[in-house]
Amino acid sequence: MSSTSMDPFILRELAKLDPAVPFRSSTDHLHHTWAKTFFSRPELYIRPQSIPEIQQLVTLARRCRRRLVTVGSGHSPSDLTCTSSWLVNLDNFDRILDIDPSGTVTVEAGIRLGNLGAQLEKHGLTLPNLGSIDSQSIAGVIATGTHGSSLRHGLLSECIDSLGLVLANGQFVRCSPTNNIDLFRAGLVSLGALGIVVEVTFKARPSFNIAWRQERYSLGRVLSEWSTGLWTTHEFVRVWWLPYEKGAIVWRADKTDQPLRAPPKNFYGDSLGYHIYHNLLALSSYFPRILPWVEWFVFGMQYGFRAGSTVTEAVEPAREGLLMNCLYSQFVNEWALPLEKGPEAISRLSAWLNGDPTTGIPFSSKDLWVHCPVEVRVSDTTLNDKPRPFLDPTSPDGPTLYLNATLYRPYLRDPPCRRRYYEAFEWLMRDLGAKPHWAKNFHTLGPQELARTYGEQMDAWMKVRNEVDPEGMFVGEWHRRNLPLADDGLPLLEREHERRRPGVCGVGDGVEWVGDRRQALPLAMEGAYTEPDSPGTATSEESFDLLARGEASILLEKSGS
């Protein structure tokens, strides 16, 4: 534990807790998202290794009136994991606790999917499905509704049997479809706002290999095969749409017993192409109108210049073959909509990007040039007979399409077209009844519209949230911006104070998120807070109000200190 610059108030509260339980914290951590879009400097960065440590840090946070944020691998592209308060990371709480003969596995919730996959492999097991990467923690994947691309699978969390959480009162609780079902449904997309997920039990599958094949299609062919096999002839299918080329790269895979066969070595694609694309994207920030040419050149070099001209195939273990190289820092704006709306969504966006003024999208695309690919993926969450997450953005009554408008940030510099592109894209998505992926960079919805969109599901999620975290220990500005929280009743909710340049080298256009807890903290005087249930003391809400207004002396009197 580094305690050199820790607030003396925290040290005194810590001294009242069990000295045998370590408090592993540091005070100088600079947090950032994977894409280095957002940075923040938590007051404490805490890396517990056991459930008693997690329970203790929650108790300490409650007594010190601090917000807690749990971060997995920081791959959520938004400011969801930013805080100036206490940041908890479970990278050192990552063991496999149990594997039973039926393939039911229990893990500590900080485990990353890549590490989990490697360990499961030794037992002949694997996860049934993956997204584009396996760097995320299992808890992080569950918390945001992460998905892959397959009509034979739903969200990655569809294999989850039960969750164990430490709640704001320090209690450890388990939930599953048969025990605390509402907490389970809320916890399946928790957005970090319920408590700290510490244990995850899921059903693994016997490990399998996939045979994949990738080829270039025309957009016309993608749309004409949309309902006649594009998504259904293979178990895993994903499409990268090239909007100016009016083309697509279609990647499809099935389970196979064939022997492993590595993808062909490609001098251009492996390394040279990576750097060429990066530098062309950087150049396009100054000369955006070169982007259609960049799309033609880069994707032509990599995948062939004509539809059907180059086919790439391989056989790989699923836990490698399902992944892809996500290239560079990026903004991602991804929405879920009914699969049958795909042709309309793509045709309208394609027409708008290519200058057609009749799409009904009320923004001009004049002089606007965007990056590619637009990711086109699918899932079907109706196949899962377990209870749905309350905040599941996918279609409840049929297959789901995801459209992901990626904008790269070459050398960590923001591209010029983001605002208008994303406003238009989000307008179209809302027009088609789509819902945003919770982890990503959506902007134009607010709590009211999201509450309306989710209806009773949002009410049910909010009810659980307010019950398990009545003081708002696990929420901040991101939640306030997107969820119908009554923030005046949540004394620990962390408001945003400002955004500023991080003041360190090499962060490009990254932004430092600063929360308001820092302002309130110096007022957290010795003895100022007492647990709300102690007789004759101020309630926790009153305590925070008094502290926030600078009237701590009243509080001291009231609590009899």
Ligand SMILES: Cc1cc2nc3c(=O)[nH]c(=O)nc-3n(C[C@H](O)[C@H](O)[C@H](O)COP(=O)(O)OP(=O)(O)OC[C@H]3O[C@@H](n4cnc5c(N)ncnc54)[C@H](O)[C@@H]3O)c2cc1C
């Ligand atoms: C390169 C890249 C590729 C991606 N590919 C895909 C994809 O294919 N499909 C897709 O759907 N998404 C994808 N994502 C998004 C990503 O899967 C999600 O953002 C996921 O939540 C990241 O997991 P994480 O461990 O990094 O969680 P973080 O981003 O660190 O946290 C996400 C949320 O989980 C909460 N959380 C984390 N751990 C806990 C815990 N123990 N208890 C309670 N709450 C917790 C956090 O508080 C936060 O609210 C991608 C992102 C990137 C950057």
Ligand SMILES: O=C1O[C@H](CO)C(O)=C1O
């Ligand atoms: O968020 C995501 O980033 C990658 C695209 O580069 C991906 O597949 C996501 O999902």
